[in-house]
Each structure stands twice: as C-alpha cells, then as structure tokens.
Amino acid sequence: MSQSTGVDLFMKQFKYFKSNKPQPSLNSVISVDITTSEVKLLECNTNYKCEDNLTQCLGLINKNKWKTYSFVQHPGLMLIRNPFTGSGQRYWIKRCLERYPKKPNKINIDIEIDNLDDWWRECHKSMECDKKLLKKLRWTTLGYHHNWNTKAYSEENKTPFPEDLSELSSVVAQYLGFAKFRAEAAIVNYYHKNSTLSAHTDHSEVNLDAPLFSFSFGQSAIFLIGGREKYIEPSAILLKSGDIVVMSKEARLCYHAVPKILPEYHQPWNSDLSELDFNKMPSFMYISNPKETIEAMNENIENDKWSEFENYIKESRININVRQVLNEKQISLADENFS
Numbered sequence: 001m002s003q004s005t006g007v008d009l010f011m012k013q014f015k016y017f018k019s020n021k022p023q024p025s026l027n028s029v030i031s032v033d034i035t036t037s038e039v040k041l042l043e044c045n046t047n048y049k050c051e052d053n054l055t056q057c058l059g060l061i062n063k064n065k066w067k068t069y070s071f072v073q074h075p076g077l078m079l080i081r082n083p084f085t086g087s088g089q090r091y092w093i094k095r096c097l098e099r100y101p102k103k104p105n106k107i108n109i110d111i112e113i114d115n116l117d118d119w120w121r122e123c124h125k126s127m128e129c130d131k132k133l134l135k136k137l138r139w140t141t142l143g144y145h146h147n148w149n150t151k152a153y154s155e156e157n158k159t160p161f162p163e164d165l166s167e168l169s170s171v172v173a174q175y176l177g178f179a180k181f182r183a184e185a186a187i188v189n190y191y192h193k194n195s196t197l198s199a200h201t202d203h204s205e206v207n208l209d210a211p212l213f214s215f216s217f218g219q220s221a222i223f224l225i226g227g228r229e230k231y232i233e234p235s236a237i238l239l240k241s242g243d244i245v246v247m248s249k250e251a252r253l254c255y256h257a258v259p260k261i262l263p264e265y266h267q268p269w270n271s272d273l274s275e276l277d278f279n280k281m282p283s284f285m286y287i288s289n290p291k292e293t294i295e296a297m298n299e300n301i302e303n304d305k306w307s308e309f310e311n312y313i314k315e316s317r318i319n320i321n322v323r324q325v326l327n328e329k330q331i332s333l334a335d336e337n338f339s
Ligand SMILES: O=C(O)CCC(=O)C(=O)O
Pocket: 187, 189, 197, 202, 214, 216, 223, 256, 257, 258, 319, 321
C-alpha cells in the first residue's frame, strides 16, 4: 500500500478512532476552536455582496460574522464554523427528515420496502414512534441520484434538486469565491451512535474542479481526511452541528471518512431562535416561493412542532453532501462536447 512500507495509514487511523474498547484518545483531533499551527483563520474578502435578509432567510447569521478556517496540511480544505442560527439549524434538520426523504427522492430503504413515499410520516403514524424504521434510514439522494453500485450518474436517474438547498449552497459557494457553483447532486447521510462511513473519494462527477460542500447537523463527528492515496496519514478534525466543510482544489479528491460519532452536550439548534419578520423579501436565485420558506423557518420556533425532530437529532447526526456534477457549460450528461 505505502510507497515504501506497504502500510495503509488511513485504515490504521480509521480503526483507531472507530474503536469503542478502548476508546480512542481525542488529543490529536483538530478542533478549529483551539488555535494551533495546523489551522489558520481565513480572511474571506471575496467581493460577494448579498443582502443580509437573504442569509437570514436561509437560517444563517450575518456573513461578516462567519469564521472560516483552512488547514496547513490540507490545501483546499476549509471549514466554516457553524454559521447557522438555531432556527436555521432546526429548519435544515427538519428538511432532511421530513421533506427530502419523500418521493421522488431516493432512500436506502427503497430496496427493502416498496412504495415508502413518506418515511417520516410512516415512522410517526401511531402515538409511539417506530424506532426500528426510524433507524433504518441511512441515506437520501437528491438531484442526480448517486448510484451506489455503478457509481455513475445518469440523466434517467435524476429528479429536481431542492430549491432551498441550491440557494444555501450557492450563497456559501459565492462567499468563498466559487461564483459559478451549481448544486446538482446531494447525498444526505444519517448517522447513529455507532455508525461510520469508510474511507472513500468522491470522483463520480464529470466536474472534479468544482468544490464539494458538506453541511453537518446534530451530534459531533470525527472526520478523517488524508491525501490522494491511502498510505498518506490522515488528519482527524472535529465536526460540530452547523459546520460546513468545503473540499476544493487539492482536497477535492482526497480520501476521507467518518470513523466515529461523538455525543454532544451543546445543542445549538435550541438557542438563537429568533423569528424572521420581513417587510422586504430578499431576491432569491432559486427559491420560487420565499414566503413559504420564511414561514417554514419560523414554524420551528414553536417547540411542540419541533419535539419529534428534537428526539431524533439529540441522538443522531445528519450530513448533507452537495456536489456539482456537470461542467460549467454542459447542459446534460449526454452533452457530447463533454463526454
Ligand atoms: O458525513 C460526512 O461528514 C461525510 C460524508 C461524505 O463523505 C459523503 O457523503 O461522501
């Protein structure tokens, strides 16, 4: 495996952090809250001007308060430390549970259960929540659906990408200077206490220059990121609820994994629950019904409507992994100029 010694250092670290007995030491895990020589706070002075009420409507705090970090050992890797409001976190968590797993989107349970059109409702149709079904959801795919066998995207296996997630991705992309980014495919990953995601690279997209955006909510996780080969020793980074990881440039094709979910005491989705009151609607690029989005954002403030989602997220982690599939001028996968 290794050039010289044959050692897969990625796997070694993965096994170390995955272990329950003994529990791994977290001393070497990078936390961007603690200043070390490995992490740098980035000045994001791209000329991106967007209305403050646009970020607010997407559940984000004012962009001049965002903190973006880069990693000395991993050029192209960036982390925006939780730029979401509490109501914003609630909105995105709820979308990942209630809306995105609905048809025509695809979920892992489709293979086992036919016609499960509304997983969340099915889990909550009787007084007592169906915990077994609840834990069964491991992924939802959106837009160009990831094909887990062939790993290839196709025009036949594509449904409309959620407007709100396009909007969110585009705001974050523009903020970092990726003005032309288009969200075209996403995997929503659902993790429970002992869930892991093994080492992989994401290389199915035609466009491997566009960055990949990863939004995490709920319980914390150890994220491993290494190099283009598995013999390169990975770094372990602590991801918390609301964090956005961006894999761009050299980091775009690097091996990464999630060896461990860590229970988190802080619940940022329960603080900063301010109501949006808009006289002036922002101009959205993708969202066609701004009023509906604002109402959905505000609805979460009422705790009784939120409680079922709270029960889920206090034990689980959700990650939304957004990609651009096509090249800038490409219209479809069939576009011959790009095949
Ligand atoms: O859960 C994460 O943080 C990473 C998910 C991921 O790498 C993927 O979906 O390809």
